Amino acid sequence: MLPHLTSTSDPLTLFYASLLLLLFLAGFFGLIKEFRLWKRARKWRGAATxxxxxxxxxxxxxxxxxxxxxxxPVIAYKAGSQSFRQKYTRRKRELGYYQLGEQYPLIYNEDNPGEFAFGDAFSGFFYYAGQALMLAVTIFSLYYSAHFFMNHYLDTHELLWEEQTWADLERPLAAYQGMEFSNLYNYTLDNLDTRLEEDVEHFRRVEDMVEEQRGGKNYQTYQNRYRASALAAADSLGGTFSGIVGAFFEECGLDGQREAVYRSACAGFLERVCPDAAPGPGLYSLDELLILVNFIHDSGLNPYEYRDDPEESIGLSLAVSYARLDAELALLGGGxxxxxxxxDCFPGYVSLYLDQIDLHVLENRKKYGKERYTRLNREAILSVYSYTAARYQGPDSFETALWxxxxxxxxxxTARMQADPALRGLVRYGAENNPLSEFDAGMGKDAFLSSRERGAYQSPLYDLQDWRDLMEYWED
Incomplete structure (x- = not known):
């Protein structure tokens, strides 16, 4: 069975492993060569100067x-009737060490007189200390080369007998552990669905490895461990979704949603990785929960994204947000x-959203004065939101409901500004903050719906074109 590749190791690990392997090979072959020469030299009986x-x-x-x-040095010597002149590279020294004419006692191989060595080449403390040091370096290199290669292997392969294999399985969406509704904005949700699918594929790879053990003595052990890891992962994932979607629903007034979301996430995940352990379908699918997580993250409850729009624009934008969420759920097969x-939860979400904007307005009242920032007229916001959302929920299309x-x-x-001219002095009714300031209610529905103009950000024309872009994206 070939192990399954699961990650990319640190390139430095392979570099160090390869470097130490080269050092080991150099030391090993050097020791072998030296040992063989030492063994032969013990039989040499020739002596010369x-x-x-x-x-x-x-x-x-x-x-x-x-x-x-x-x-x-280059050494000249006589062995019997033969004369020899050979380089002696075994003994390298710093410049100036050797002098021409110096003499050294030699030993040579009587069967092959051209093979020689200095008389003290294989004796003395420094020789044996040097060989011991070379042996230590070779052993060190072998040990740590094997250590680095094993680390690389374990980093890139999964082994059923290795505890880390199962521990990694039991942490789906590991980068988002600890994520919940209260701290959601501390996380960047980048391709959450893709990451979850990678976790599912991870389980399937390990399941294939377990199946390859069928008939072996450890097969049942690995099967039980796989099931236990699937249950642990489902519990972890259920807790993550419950802490986000379930908490959001309950904050918006829907009771009992934490448990419903927890059970749904567990069931959906187990159905994908371990169907035998799945308890049956939950109230929501995993895909639906992923859509809701992304919506909640981008919902505008982020404390750095409060808006200075007039009440009517806020109400219209909230209705558009609801329509986008509902349409995405419908187009992607939501039940x-x-x-x-x-x-049912959206009115509660609207209330939460307006609570956050109220805090923003209150802070600006302290900084810039009450005459420029007044409290929101919630009734004005809710009337626009409710009217537009009701039109969308009825037989009308989104485009008609938006118009x-x-x-x-x-x-x-317009009626409120005529009744209370002081509204014109508020920051949120200034042209730069009012997406409705350039809206032409007299252009007629047909002209509006046929328009391809992209108006100012958050204006009705902007929302219309943004909706069309979104529909094209989802339909593709």
């Missing part, structure tokens, strides 16, 4: 770019239960 007749110089690089020079829950809601919002805003 060698004379330094020449000195050769060479260098090696020290610290990559620094040349370090050394020298070694009646989740669409009903979204519709009708925009006209309603513009007419209400």
């Amino acid at each position: 060698g004379t330094v007749v020449d000195i050769h110089k060479d260098y090696r690089y020290h610290r990559l770019f620094i040349k370090r020079w050394y020298e070694y 009646e239960a989740v669409r009903t829950a979204a519709a 009708d809601g925009s006209v309603f919002a513009w007419e209400q805003m």
Whole structure:
């Protein structure tokens, strides 16, 4: 069975492993060569006197770019009636060590007189200390090379007998552990659905590995461990979704949703990775819960995204947000239960959203004065939201509901400004903060619906084009 690749290891791990392996090979073959020469030299009986007749110089690089020079002698000697002149590279020394004419006692191989060595080449403390050091370096290199290669292997392969394999399985969406509704904005939700699918595929790879053990003595043990890991992962995932979607629903006034979401997430995940352990379908599917997590994250409850729009624009935008969520759930196969829950919780979400904007307005009243920032007129917001959402929930299309809601919002805003001219002095009714300031209620529905103009941000025309772009994206 070939192990399954699961991650990319640190390139430095392979670099160190390869470097130490080269060091080991160099030391190992050097020791073997030296040992064989030492073993042969023990049988040499030839003795002679060698004379330094020449000195050769060479260098090696020290610290990559620094040349370090050394020298070694050329030795002339006689063995019987034969004369020899050979380089002796075994004994390299710093420059100036050797002198021409110096003599050294030699030993040589009587069967092959051209093979020789200095008489003290294989004796003395420094020789054996050097060989011991070389042996230690070789063992060190082998040990740590194996250590680094094993780390690389364990980082890139899953082994059923390794505890870490099962521990990794039991932490789905590991990067989002601890994520919940109260701290959701501390996280960047980047391709959450893709990450969850990767976790599912991870389980399936391990399941294939377990199945390859069928008939083996550990098969049942691995099967039980796989099931236990699937249950642990489902529990972890259920807790994550319950802490986000369930908490959001309950904050918005829907009771008992934490448990419903927990059970739904557990059931949906187990159905994908371990169907035998799945308790049956939950109230919501995993795909529906993922849509809701992304909506909640982008919902506007982020404390850094409060808005300075007039009440009518806020009401219209909230209705658009509801329509987008409902449409996404519908287009991606969402069931009646989740669409009903979204519709039922949205008024509560609107209240939470306005609570946050109230805090923002209160802070600005302290900084810039009450005459520029007044408290929100919630009734004005809710009337636009309710009217537009009701049109969308009825037989009308979103585009028609948006047009009708925009006209309603513009007419209400105009009437309120005529009744209370002081509103014109508020920051949120300034043209730069009022997406309805350029809306032309007299252009007619047909002209509005046929328009391809993209108006100012959050204006009705902007919302219309943004909706069309969204529909094209989802349908593709």
